[in-house]
Amino acid sequence: xxxxxxxxxxxxxxxxxxxxxxxxxxxxxxxxxxxxxxxxxxxxxxxxxxxxxxxxxxxxxxxxxxxxxxxxxxxxxxxxxxxxxxxxxxxxxxxxxxxxxxxxxxxxxxxxxxxxxxxxxxxxxxxxxxxxxxxxxxxxxxxxxxxxxxxxxxxxxxxxxxxxxxxxxxxxxxxxxxxxxxxxxxxxxxxxxxxxxxxxxxxxxxxxxxxxxxxxxxxxxxxxxxxxxxxxxxxxxxxxxxxxxxxxxxxxxxxxxxxxxxxxxxxxxxxxxxxxxxxxxxxxxxxxxxxxxxxxxxxxxxxxxxxxxxxxxxxxxxxxx
Amino acid sequence: xxxxxxxxxxxxxxxxxxxxxxxxxxxxxxxxxxxxxxxxxxxxxxxxxxxxxxxxxxxxxxxxxxxxxxxxxxxxxxxxxxxxxxxxxxxxxxxxxxxxxxxxxxxxxxxxxxxxxxxxxxxxxxxxxxxxxxxxxxxxxxxxxxxxxxxxxxxxxxxxxxxxxxxxxxxxxxxxxxxxxxxxxxxxxxxxxxxxxxxxxxxxxxxxxxxxxxxxxxxxxxxxxxxxxxxxxxxxxxxxxxxxxxxxxxxxxxxxxxxxxxxxxxxxxxxxxxxxxxxxxxxxxxxxxxxxxxxxxxxxxxxxxxxxxxxxxxxxxxxxxxxxxxxxxxxxxxxxxxxxxxxxxxxxxxxxxxxxxxxxxxxxxxxxxxxxxxxxxxxxxxxxxxxxxxxxxxxxxxxxxxxxxxxxxxxxxxxxxxxxxxxxxxxxxxxxxxxxxxxxxxxxxxxxxxxxxxxxxxxxxxxxxxxxxxxxxxxxxxxxxxxxxxxxxxxxxxxxxxxxxxxxxxxxxxxxxxxxxxxxxxxxxxxxxxxxxxxxxxxxxxxxxxxxxxxxxxxxxxxxxxxxxxxxxxxxxxxxxxxxxxxxxxxxxxxxxxxxxxxxxxxxxxxxxxxxxxxxxxxxxxxxxxxxxxxxxxxxxxxxxxxxxxxxxxxxxxxxxxxx
Numbered sequence: 001x002x003x004x005x006x007x008x009x010x011x012x013x014x015x016x017x018x019x020x021x022x023x024x025x026x027x028x029x030x031x032x033x034x035x036x037x038x039x040x041x042x043x044x045x046x047x048x049x050x051x052x053x054x055x056x057x058x059x060x061x062x063x064x065x066x067x068x069x070x071x072x073x074x075x076x077x078x079x080x081x082x083x084x085x086x087x088x089x090x091x092x093x094x095x096x097x098x099x100x101x102x103x104x105x106x107x108x109x110x111x112x113x114x115x116x117x118x119x120x121x122x123x124x125x126x127x128x129x130x131x132x133x134x135x136x137x138x139x140x141x142x143x144x145x146x147x148x149x150x151x152x153x154x155x156x157x158x159x160x161x162x163x164x165x166x167x168x169x170x171x172x173x174x175x176x177x178x179x180x181x182x183x184x185x186x187x188x189x190x191x192x193x194x195x196x197x198x199x200x201x202x203x204x205x206x207x208x209x210x211x212x213x214x215x216x217x218x219x220x221x222x223x224x225x226x227x228x229x230x231x232x233x234x235x236x237x238x239x240x241x242x243x244x245x246x247x248x249x250x251x252x253x254x255x256x257x258x259x260x261x262x263x264x265x266x267x268x269x270x271x272x273x274x275x276x277x278x279x280x281x282x283x284x285x286x287x288x289x290x291x292x293x294x295x296x297x298x299x300x301x302x303x304x305x306x307x308x309x310x311x312x313x314x315x316x317x318x319x320x321x
Numbered sequence: 322x323x324x325x326x327x328x329x330x331x332x333x334x335x336x337x338x339x340x341x342x343x344x345x346x347x348x349x350x351x352x353x354x355x356x357x358x359x360x361x362x363x364x365x366x367x368x369x370x371x372x373x374x375x376x377x378x379x380x381x382x383x384x385x386x387x388x389x390x391x392x393x394x395x396x397x398x399x400x401x402x403x404x405x406x407x408x409x410x411x412x413x414x415x416x417x418x419x420x421x422x423x424x425x426x427x428x429x430x431x432x433x434x435x436x437x438x439x440x441x442x443x444x445x446x447x448x449x450x451x452x453x454x455x456x457x458x459x460x461x462x463x464x465x466x467x468x469x470x471x472x473x474x475x476x477x478x479x480x481x482x483x484x485x486x487x488x489x490x491x492x493x494x495x496x497x498x499x500x501x502x503x504x505x506x507x508x509x510x511x512x513x514x515x516x517x518x519x520x521x522x523x524x525x526x527x528x529x530x531x532x533x534x535x536x537x538x539x540x541x542x543x544x545x546x547x548x549x550x551x552x553x554x555x556x557x558x559x560x561x562x563x564x565x566x567x568x569x570x571x572x573x574x575x576x577x578x579x580x581x582x583x584x585x586x587x588x589x590x591x592x593x594x595x596x597x598x599x600x601x602x603x604x605x606x607x608x609x610x611x612x613x614x615x616x617x618x619x620x621x622x623x624x625x626x627x628x629x630x631x632x633x634x635x636x637x638x639x640x641x642x643x644x645x646x647x648x649x650x651x652x653x654x655x656x657x658x659x660x661x662x663x664x665x666x667x668x669x670x671x672x673x674x675x676x677x678x679x680x681x682x683x684x685x686x687x688x689x690x691x692x693x694x695x696x697x698x699x700x701x702x703x704x705x706x707x708x709x710x711x712x713x714x715x716x717x718x719x720x721x722x723x724x725x726x727x728x729x730x731x732x733x734x735x736x737x738x739x740x741x742x743x744x745x746x747x748x749x750x751x752x753x754x755x756x757x758x759x760x761x762x763x764x765x766x767x768x769x770x771x772x773x774x775x776x777x778x779x780x781x782x783x784x785x786x787x788x789x790x791x792x793x794x795x796x797x798x799x800x801x802x803x804x805x806x807x808x809x810x811x812x813x814x815x816x817x818x819x820x821x822x823x824x825x826x827x828x829x830x831x832x833x834x835x836x837x838x839x840x841x842x843x844x845x846x847x848x849x850x851x852x853x854x855x856x857x858x859x860x861x862x863x864x865x866x867x868x869x870x871x872x873x874x875x876x877x878x879x880x881x882x883x884x885x886x887x888x889x890x891x892x893x894x895x896x897x898x899x900x901x902x903x904x905x906x907x908x909x910x911x912x913x914x915x916x917x918x919x920x921x922x923x924x925x926x927x928x929x930x931x932x933x934x935x936x937x938x939x940x941x942x943x944x945x946x947x948x949x950x951x952x953x954x955x956x957x958x959x960x961x962x963x964x965x966x967x968x969x970x971x972x973x974x975x976x977x978x979x980x981x
Contacts (some may be wrong), residue, residue: 052436071435074492168473171469
């Protein structure tokens with residue numbers, strides 16, 4: 001991504017710009033890694049001022065000369081001010097909720113800066129590769145920007161070199177600094193869009209300790225996202241105008257076994273996709289599941305967000321076939 | 322960034338942009354003829370209003386441009402030059418709002434609009450233009466800031482107007498030293514690269530011609546025209562005749578400067594003993610003639626001394642100029658008069674002023690060949706029977722006859738003109754000299770101020786053996802009107818019923834104005850080279866100047882960086898010393914990471930460099946105690962703090978040896 005070959009001066013400039021490799025965070029923007037170059041408008045403005053200066057010198061017109069010099073001085077000061085917007089800033093951390101491949105990965109860039117100086121109009125983008133730039137609002141010394149990246153495949157996400165930039169205060173120059181965080185961001189495998197239902201609970205069918213009265217409800221509680229559809233008590237819900245869920249002492253049902261070896265007919269990535277789908281389905285149904293991958297200790301049986309993440313992570317990190 | 326279409330402006334940015342453009346054009350419009358200025362202003366406002374919702378159609382814009390250019394060219398009589406250029410610039414700026422809808426448009430409009438105050442300064446350097454130009458520049462910067470704000474998408478938390486202006490003031494304050502260093506040290510051009518066009522709007526003042534009665538307005542104009550500082554001797558008030566154009570030709574109505582004498586060398590002169598050495602600061606006149614004390618001895622470089630001791634510069638005096646001159650009263654001024662000159666000095670139009678001619682011939686018969694006696698008789702007559710007044714009727718055909726025999730009252734134009742005609746009628750070569758007489762001494766700054774109201778005309782008659790002799794018939798009538806160096810003619814004395822309170826204020830104001838002239842307007846290549854004379858460096862050649870400029874620019878840039886980064890610097894000296902100590906370990910690859918606590922760092926150092934460990938551990942313990950254990954020690958001792966700072970500063974990790 002960032003080291004994609006690019007022709008021309010820009011590419012060469014980028015290659016020289018620091019940092020040249022991913023770096024651990026926090027990364028402090030010290031003077032040596034903040035760059036300032038005039039914008040197109042800055043060049044136009046400089047040309048206009050130069051012609052004014054030349055004219056004023058020719059006519060020995062001192063008020064005109066002073067005016068042009070005053071504007072030039074303010075312009076130069078704005079260049080320094082632009083650099084100062086960035087120096088002292090540090091990118092503290094990067095994080096992102098893992099998403100399935102194909103979904104946009106929302107990367108949050110956390111930054112902080114000494115609060116003495118107001119830093120306005122900072123933006124973060126992926127080194128100018130796309131038009132999208134996220135504002136970085138540093139109110140009171142810290143703030144965050146959220147960038148969105150397209151993901152294509154499961155596994156570790158290679159974050160491109162990021163650029164924090166501003167054209168403030170006058171728009172004459174762009175000051176920027178690169179940060180290339182060496183931060184682990186994971187992309188989960190994309191789940192199979194359509195597939196067979198969960199395999200039936202197999203093996204040692206540990207029936208949950210049911211209440212002696214069989215199907216009798218222990219108690220009802222309000223619906224929470226992720227509750228299995230079959231646990232919803234439809235009749236009481238209809239009476240109360242709210243979804244109610246039967247809660248047993250233990251979730252009902254057998255543990256689902258998600259076994260890599262149980263689907264030999266599928267291709268390598270297809271198995272991963274199906275397992276990812278089943279993990280999500282099992283979670284949705286509120287069932288406990290075990291994940292068995294070749295050459296890895298089995299995960300579970302368990303359920304819930306940490307288990308789900310552990311399973312999906314294991315799938316994401318399977319070597320690419 | 323990938324190139325994308327420039328974003329459309331929001332209403333606030335657009336308002337700022339248009340107001341700035343208007344502020345830039347305003348001083349320029351004031352310099353144009355009122356009709357043209359009003360036309361362009363009305364067009365600009367109308368166009369801005371029409372185009373507010375959506376840009377005008379291309380054909381409408383093209384049509385507007387053609388119409389306005391046509392109007393400007395017609396108003397300027399199709400002449401090309403500085404004035405036309407400025408008027409066209411104003412017209413273009415009036416049309417530009419027709420298509421100002423995107424960020425890009427707004428920025429280019431601001432960029433071009435800044436040429437308007439610049440153009441104004443080429444036409445006029447008065448205080449009003451300067452103030453308006455400065456305001457326009459400030460607004461332009463504020464608008465650029467607003468546009469940058471718009472560009473960076475900060476729509477929610479926008480800056481307040483006050484915040485914006487103070488931000489701009491800060492930028493200017495930081496940039497000011499560099500601007501001033503460049504102003505005084507950036508090498509100036511001794512000669513222009515391209516020509517200085519003439520200003521077609523002329524100012525009233527002394528010119529190469531004089532019509533008796535024509536100066537009435539001038540005599541009431543208190544505008545300063547020159548300021549003089551004498552080095553050493555100061556002439557007496559009765560000697561303060563500032564010589565300007567010498568008029569030889571009379572057509573019965575108007576006195577004019579002849580053309581024929583341009584190439585002739587200056588006349589032979591024998592000077593008296595007095596010498597006046599002075600520096601003259603001349604307000605712009607657009608003419609090429611300098612004014613100098615009677616009589617200038619030698620012309621400054623690039624200035625020509627004409628046969629009647631007029632000083633002519635190579636270029637029109639369109640800007641404030643300063644001249645160092647020497648003058649002396651003449652003892653014998655051109656004692657041999659060539660017959661051509663004699664003829665020119667006796668020439669009178671046929672058929673005018675018969676009564677004057679008759680009187681002159683009668684006196685000539687009575688006095689024989691005694692020219693001096695004739696001059697004296699005329700002076701006595703004027704002294705006896707004439708009065709001074711600025712209120713004179715329009716002259717008829719025989720203007721001199723009417724003045725000498727009917728009204729017997731007038732001012733310097735009438736006196737000098739009639740006197741010369743009288744002398745010429747009597748066969749005495751005579752000419753009219755125009756210029757200024759007297760002056761006002763400003764006690765603040767010790768210089769002499771000559772105003773337009775000091776304009777004066779006197780006569781010169783040629784007498785055998787003595788040559789040209791100055792005769793001032795006006796002084797014979799009203800010396801107080803001529804040598805008005807007295808306090809009662811001080812500026813403002815006539816105002817407010819003779820309250821002299823105004824005078825000190827005027828003195829101070831004119832002195833400030835002179836300072837501005839001195840430091841800013843009149844600063845040129847010549848004075849730049851003498852910049853360091855007080856320090857004993859005689860002349861700065863270009864190389865030295867460039868070097869000096871480079872050094873000064875570098876220093877001011879550093880200063881700018883320092884000024885802007887001041888907030889960055891750690892304020893707590895202990896922390897500063899601590900950070901510096903951490904940085905000293907960079908060489909060893911053991912620099913303290915910004916996030917690393919004191920203890921962790923010293924532990925890390927101790928692991929890889931056991932020799933440095935104990936000293937650093939003790940030091941970081943002290944630092945941590947001082948910074949974080951305030952609750953336990955209960956106080957922060959100043960002495961303790963000093964010692965800690967000293968210890969931190971002294972701490973240097975040696976490459977191999979013991980860390981101190």
